Amino acid sequence: MRRFEATQMVLKHAGNSPIVSNLGPTTDELWHAGHRDRNFYTYGSMGLCSSIALGMALSTTERVISLDGDGSLLMNLGTIATIGREQPKNLIVLVWDNEQWGQTGHQPSHTAMGTDLSQVAQSCSIEHTTTVDNLEDLASVFTTAMKEDGPWFIVAKIEEAEYLPVAPIEPELTLYRMRDSFSS
Numbered sequence: 001m002r003r004f005e006a007t008q009m010v011l012k013h014a015g016n017s018p019i020v021s022n023l024g025p026t027t028d029e030l031w032h033a034g035h036r037d038r039n040f041y042t043y044g045s046m047g048l049c050s051s052i053a054l055g056m057a058l059s060t061t062e063r064v065i066s067l068d069g070d071g072s073l074l075m076n077l078g079t080i081a082t083i084g085r086e087q088p089k090n091l092i093v094l095v096w097d098n099e100q101w102g103q104t105g106h107q108p109s110h111t112a113m114g115t116d117l118s119q120v121a122q123s124c125s126i127e128h129t130t131t132v133d134n135l136e137d138l139a140s141v142f143t144t145a146m147k148e149d150g151p152w153f154i155v156a157k158i159e160e161a162e163y164l165p166v167a168p169i170e171p172e173l174t175l176y177r178m179r180d181s182f183s184s
Contacts, residue, residue: 031167084124
């Protein structure tokens with residue numbers, strides 16, 4: 001499964017839900033799939049995507065979607081435990097797992113060596129966890145997660161593709177756009 005096609009599917013089913021995207025290709029692909037005011041791009045914040053999404057989920061009743069990466073999430077495993085402790089019913093964490101540290105030179109990540117992030121989430125009291133490796137299964141579990149209480153933790157095994165052009169994102173504007181989208 002390719003991340004860009006999966007991202008397009010997420011946007012198709014997300015409605016107006018806020019989406020927080022991990023740095024690098026995840027943010028670039030979200031922007032190319034459909035830039036909108038409800039997208040929060042986390043350039044320069046490796047390891048914090050799901051933490052930011054958790055903060056949003058705890059401060060709203062809206063469904064919040066985190067598009068994180070395996071390498072980034074491995075840098076801040078504490079966020080999984082905090083999600084398990086807080087149990088936000090409106091949070092979906094979707095982990096793009098390419099089994100590598102893509103932003104630092106494509107070294108194999110822990111998931112390439114046997115770490116199962118879905119089992120980690122389950123051990124942190126996140127009941128709704130799964131791993132998928134194709135777009136059809138991802139679409140099925142994601143549409144269920146959009147309708148049912150969570151938190152949800154979905155690991156999507158992906159294959160890397162050629163990166164899309166870097167999105168023309170200005171971090172300050174991202175913050176203002178997102179903040180304003182909650183007051184509308």
